[in-house]
Amino acid sequence: MDMQRLASALEASLDPAQNKQAETALLQEQRKRGFSLQLLQIVASDAYGPTARLASALYFKNFIRRSWTDEEGNYKLPSVEVVSIKRELIGLMINVPSNIQYQLGDAVGVIADSDFWRRWDTLVDDLVSRLTPDNARINNGVLQVAHSIFKRWRPLYRSDELYTEINHVLSKFGEPFVQLLGNTDQLIEQNRNNKPALSPYISTLNLMMKLLYDLSVQDLPPIFEDNVTSITSLLHKYLVYDNPVLHTDADSEAGPLELVKSGIFEVLIIYSQKYEDAFGPFVEQFVGSSWNLLTTTGLDTKNDVLVSKALQFLTSVTRMPQHAQAFNNDDTMSQVIERVVLPNLSLRESDLELFEDEPIEFIRRDLEGSDSDTRRRAATDFLQRLLSQSQKLVTAVVLRYVNQYLSEFSRNPSANWKSKDTAVYLYSAIAAKGAVTASQGVKSVNELVNILDFFKANVAGDLVSDSNVEPILKVDAIKYLYVFRSQITREQWRDAFPLIVKHLGSSDYVVYSYAAIAVERVLALTDAAKRPVISPTDVKPLSAQLLQHLFQLIERNPESAKLQENEFLMRCVMRVLIVLRDGVIPITDNVLSHFIKITTIISPNPANPRFYYYHFEALGAFIRFAAPSQPEKIENSLHPVFVNVLQNEIQEFIPYVFQLFAALLEANPSGSLTSYYTQITQPILSPDFWSSRGNIPALVRLLSSLMARGASYIVESGQLEAVLGIFQSLIISKANEIYGFELLESIVANFPPSILDTYFATVLQLLFTRLQNSKTETFSSRFVRFYHFVSARIESGLGADWFIKHANQVQDGVYVQLYLGIILPDTQKLARPLDRKIAVISLTKTLTESSAFAEKYKKGWSFTCGALLKLLENPPVIASTDDSIVDQDVDDMSFGVGFTQLQTIRRPTRDLWPEVTDVKSWVGQTLQDANAVQGGKIKSFAEERLAQSPEALHVLAMYMSK
Numbered sequence: 024m025d026m027q028r029l030a031s032a033l034e035a036s037l038d039p040a041q042n043k044q045a046e047t048a049l050l051q052e053q054r055k056r057g058f059s060l061q062l063l064q065i066v067a068s069d070a071y072g073p074t075a076r077l078a079s080a081l082y083f084k085n086f087i088r089r090s091w092t093d094e095e096g097n098y099k100l101p102s103v104e105v106v107s108i109k110r111e112l113i114g115l116m117i118n119v120p121s122n123i124q125y126q127l128g129d130a131v132g133v134i135a136d137s138d139f140w141r142r143w144d145t146l147v148d149d150l151v152s153r154l155t156p157d158n159a160r161i162n163n164g165v166l167q168v169a170h171s172i173f174k175r176w177r178p179l180y181r182s183d184e185l186y187t188e189i190n191h192v193l194s195k196f197g198e199p200f201v202q203l204l205g206n207t208d209q210l211i212e213q214n215r216n217n218k219p220a221l222s223p224y225i226s227t228l229n230l231m232m233k234l235l236y237d238l239s240v241q242d243l244p245p246i247f248e249d250n251v252t253s254i255t256s257l258l259h260k261y262l263v264y265d266n267p268v269l270h271t272d273a274d275s276e277a278g279p280l281e282l283v284k285s286g287i288f289e290v291l292i293i294y295s296q297k298y299e300d301a302f303g304p305f306v307e308q309f310v311g312s313s314w315n316l317l318t319t320t321g322l323d324t325k326n327d328v329l330v331s332k333a334l335q336f337l338t339s340v341t342r343m344p345q346h347a348q349a350f351n352n353d354d355t356m357s358q359v360i361e362r363v364v365l366p367n368l369s370l371r372e373s374d375l376e377l378f379e380d381e382p383i384e385f386i387r388r389d390l391e392g393s394d395s396d397t398r399r400r401a402a403t404d405f406l407q408r409l410l411s412q413s414q415k416l417v418t419a420v421v422l423r424y425v426n427q428y429l430s431e432f433s434r435n436p437s438a439n440w441k442s443k444d445t446a447v448y449l450y451s452a453i454a455a456k457g458a459v460t461a462s463q464g465v466k467s468v469n470e471l472v473n474i475l476d477f478f479k480a481n482v483a484g485d486l487v488s489d490s491n492v493e494p495i496l497k498v499d500a501i502k503y504l505y506v507f508r509s510q511i512t513r514e515q516w517r518d519a520f521p522l523i524v525k526h527l528g529s530s531d532y533v534v535y536s537y538a539a540i541a542v543e544r545v546l547a548l549t550d551a552a553k554r555p556v557i558s559p560t561d562v563k564p565l566s567a568q569l570l571q572h573l574f575q576l577i578e579r580n581p582e583s584a585k586l587q588e589n590e591f592l593m594r595c596v597m598r599v600l601i602v603l604r605d606g607v608i609p610i611t612d613n614v615l616s617h618f619i620k621i622t623t624i625i626s627p628n629p630a631n632p633r634f635y636y637y638h639f640e641a642l643g644a645f646i647r648f649a650a651p652s653q654p655e656k657i658e659n660s661l662h663p664v665f666v667n668v669l670q671n672e673i674q675e676f677i678p679y680v681f682q683l684f685a686a687l688l689e690a691n692p693s694g695s696l697t698s699y700y701t702q703i704t705q706p707i708l709s710p711d712f713w714s715s716r717g718n719i720p721a722l723v724r725l726l727s728s729l730m731a732r733g734a735s736y737i738v739e740s741g742q743l744e745a746v747l748g749i750f751q752s753l754i755i756s757k758a759n760e761i762y763g764f765e766l767l768e769s770i771v772a773n774f775p776p777s778i779l780d781t782y783f784a785t786v787l788q789l790l791f792t793r794l795q796n797s798k799t800e801t802f803s804s805r806f807v808r809f810y811h812f813v814s815a816r817i818e819s820g821l822g823a824d825w826f827i828k829h830a831n832q833v834q835d836g837v838y839v840q841l842y843l844g845i846i847l848p849d850t851q852k853l854a855r856p857l858d859r860k861i862a863v864i865s866l867t868k869t870l871t872e873s874s875a876f877a878e879k880y881k882k883g884w885s886f887t888c889g890a891l892l893k894l895l896e897n898p899p900v901i902a903s904t905d906d907s908i909v910d911q912d913v914d915d916m917s918f919g920v921g922f923t924q925l926q927t928i929r930r931p932t933r934d935l936w937p938e939v940t941d942v943k944s945w946v947g948q949t950l951q952d953a954n955a956v957q958g959g960k961i962k963s964f965a966e967e968r969l970a971q972s973p974e975a976l977h978v979l980a981m982y983m984s985k
Contacts, residue, residue, distance in 0.1 A: 024052050029061060030071045033078040039628065043672070049082065059086060059100065060107055066123060067115050076119075080126035087130045092137045094758040109134070113149055117164025124164065128171035135172045140191050146172070147195040154199055156206055159223030166230040169196070173237035181241060189241060197246040200238070201254075204231055208257055218268045225269060225279045228261065232286030236293060243298045255305040262287050263312050275324045275373075284316075288332035295339045306340060310349075313337055317363050324373045327398055334367065334401035338408045347412040356420045359409070365424065367402035368452070369445045370495070378495065382532040383588050390502070390540065403452045410453055410469070418471045421453045429481060440493045443481075447499045450477055451506060462547070462910065463509040474507050475515070486522040494531040501526060501534070505541040508548055513556050520545060520557055524565070527572055535576060539595040546598045547910065555602070562599070563606045570599055570610070574617040583628045586621065590633035597641035601908050601927065604648045611649050615660050618642050622664050629675040636923060639679040643686060643927035644908070650690035658687050662699040669706065674715070678922055681707075681721035686928040688728035696733030704729060704737070708745040713752065716759075720922045723753075723762045724930060727769035734773040746770065747782055754789055757799055764805040768812055776820040784832040791833060794845065807849045808858045811865035815936075823865070823873040842883060847890045857934060859899035863942050866891040871953035871961060885968040885975075891946070892978050898942045901934055947982040954983065 024032070029052065035045035052058060065071050065079040087108075090099050098105050112134075116127040139146060153165045173192065179185055207227050214220040235254075238244055247254060262284055271278035277285070291309055294302040313333045320326050320333075340346045350356055377385045388397050410417045428446035431439045454474050456467040468474055485492050485500040504511065504519055511519065523545070526538035548556040562569075577592050600607055600614075607614060621638060629635055650657045665684060668676045688700070707725060712718050726746065730737055737743050750770065753763030767786065771779065790809075793802055814823040830838040850862050869876055869887050876884045908926050939945045954961035962983065969976040 026061065026065065030065050030075040033082055034075040037074065037078050053086060056101060057104065059083060059104055063111060063115060066119060077123055080123045084126045084130040087133050091133060094756060096137065109143060113168055116168050117153065117161055124167050128167055131168055131171045132175060135175065139172060140188050147192055151195055151199050154203060157210055159227050163223065163226055163230060166227065166234060170230060170233050170237060173234060176237060177240050185241065193244050193246065197244055200234065201246060201250055204257065207231065215266060216268060221268060222279060225283060229283045229286055232283060232290055235290050239293060243301060248301050251301050258287050258290065259308055259312065273325055277325045277328055281325060281329045285329045285332045288336050291336050292339050306346065310340055310346065322371050328396045330367060330398055331396040331401035334405045338405045341408045341412060350409060351413050351416065353416065353420065356416055360420055360424055364402050364406050367398040368448055370441050378533060386533060386536055406452050414471065418453055418469060421449055425450045440496060444495055444499055447482060447503060451503060455506065459506055464506050466509060468510055474510055478503060494534050497526065497534050498537050501537045501541050505544060508545055516545065516556050536589060536591050540591045543595040543598040546602050559602050562602050566599060566603045566606060567610045570596060570614060577621065581624060583624050584630045587625045587631045587634040590631060590637055593634055593637040593641060597637050597644060600641055600644040607645060607649050608652055611653060614645055615657065618645065619660060619664055626668060626673055626676065629673065635675065639683065640925055640927050643683060643925045646683060646686045646690060647928050650687060654691035654694060658699060666703065678717050678721045679925060681718065681725045682925050682928060685725040685728040688732055692731065694732060696736050700729060700733065701736060704742060708742060708749065713749060717922045719759055719762050723766050726766060730769055730773040738778060751789055754793065760802050761805060764809055768809060771813060776825065783829045787830055788833050803845060803849050804852065807846055807853065808861065810846050811862045814865035815861055815868055817868050817872055823869045824875050827875050847886055850890055851893060856899035856901050857932060859894060860901060860942060863891065863894050863899065863946065864936055864939065867946050867949050871949060881968055884964060888969060888979060889975055892975055895943055895946065947985040950983045
């Protein structure tokens, strides 16, 4: 493909109508040498349009993410290509437009994760050499590259390696950075009235604030500490800086001044939190300036981030007793509430516009709290910090304002309804102590207020009334119950829950969405004894109507992007199905039809990862509880939909679909392998699906489920070798070794020894090679578990002797080295109770049923006995099976990056010997029975082989006499 055609394919990859075809062509092209350099050539050249250049930068970023190194850190690209990329990328990034810079910056970050600094030790010197005294365009490019690399330090935990890297950077970059900070300040002054010249220097300052944070995030650099007076002076100068030339007309988009000041506040926050000794003397002037900024900055949304950062800084400072004391009197506290807190808690016209025009965005900002840069969130955090320092004073002052706003509302409810919204929000802020948790809401409340009395007097009426209540006040009422849900008793919820359910019928998007959010969380709520607060028996009579209504709300707009906009509704569907369990069976047809319809609509355009995650969780719950009683119906209905996902390569859905296929198979373990499944067996054995790491856990489970239902088909169709080939590719990879062992255990569990005999020596050869050349702790542990898994399965024709036979085919005598050097010592390291239980059964059966240990490995018999007795000192206790479904917080997930486990169909940990409940008793009985059957041989072996270990002989005799 020539460069022009490549550029056209890249541009087409951004067009939904041409995306699939373009991606296929690009996948073919990227296998060729030099592909990455071609992408950079397109990015660099003005001969291609801006869309093609941006598409090329995007593809380059993702290509580097996939193709730079393997899990061992080895380059996947040819060395000449690696060298060229490192040589060209920095200069290129400095000279391209900013939208392309961001994409290349991400690529630089990926490379830096792997190579910086030891394999790219020239990078900082290269950056410093490119800095200029006054060329803002070049400097900004250099600083953007530096930020792309150094921002990686922000979330990392302290380590020697990390600090070595930071010190390497500071030794080269620290002094030029401080000099550039001073130069930039001078250039801003010199060009104060020249907007075209001034704007790039303000951008430089903004980037330098980000870098000041990056370089300080782990520890205070000595060069910054040495220059702390000049740096803080410059920070304060630009915190109070104003210049009409830089003012913008936009109401909603932050301008350059707002961005710089927000960046300064981020630096101030970390310095006040971490470096009080160095920064403490300067705090007072920043507190005064922050107060002035907060009381003079307008309510335009372009100021939201700035105001939020200022409030976060005051929140941080207030934790210091010497600064908190300044607020500790009635007059000052009243001013703080009136001039800082209330203006940022009260609803603005822009909030109402968001409520009406972008309701889902209103919900996400207001409810989730994931975006702390909202004024309300930041003002609430500040108020709660003050409350933690002076609870009585803050409570008294705030309650005065709450009552004042409630009085304003009561005088004219229709005109002053915003006053009530402010009152409820303000009261909730001081009533809650601590964060709102995902599972329980507020767990601790301010003992100086009574949340239930306030609810009855001021909030409940808005839930009960069907008319003349502003939608936002209904939202406030629902949210109040949501936030304080764990403070409400089971009996009180019996009255309140129907009121929330009723609001699912509201015509207002935000109201019914909040109702769904509250219903879902209350259905998941349990008391101290882990009993549900809302009994499933109370939900079941409503379930059919409730689910039907929720599906209607989801499907109200059948356009793909709009249908999947509201994840809160789908999460509520999921929760109702989890509570309903097998109560869904009578309404299977209706629920199934909705799932098929929704999957079909969203498949061509997966737009909201949270929505389709909950969609597949809900579908998983449905399969889990409905499929065991009617497997054929559900399989027949869902198979075409799932196969369509695979055929159309809908990457976002494929890992979910593999899990759901496996769940369908597992729901009917005694069924035969129908043609639906035989048709997908060959495709899932092809390398294409396995090349995506996100597919691997789900594919291993699906393949294991297929083998459990259709082992004979796998053999008859000649596909076992393909399965073993997949095992080989997994087991040689440190990243996938755990899945290799899972697949191997499934193979051993589902095929008879007569089939396994052909391949097992080769399997062991692969395992032994890994043990010898690149053993990891995880690999060793899983290998030991696998050995015991085989050794314990004597009834299936396996056992220790079978393993020994095949091990010694690989290398004569290797078993003894393996057993004494790895298996026995690492058996004691097994941590999971089920693994330890398998080891107990394996070792016991080795003592009682292995011919090799009875006749050949006499010392090994005594070593085995010692290992068994040591395990029994702390006998594994298997917890009772718990079929509850664990919630997963989607905010902690990285959708699209890897595998996402569906919790509703998580495969339970399986006890292969459930009949063995008390392992000590079982060991004793097994030894006694074997001794009796073998005419006293076990006792004789013990007396002979444990003669040098009288204590072990005594303990074993005790087990055998019980």
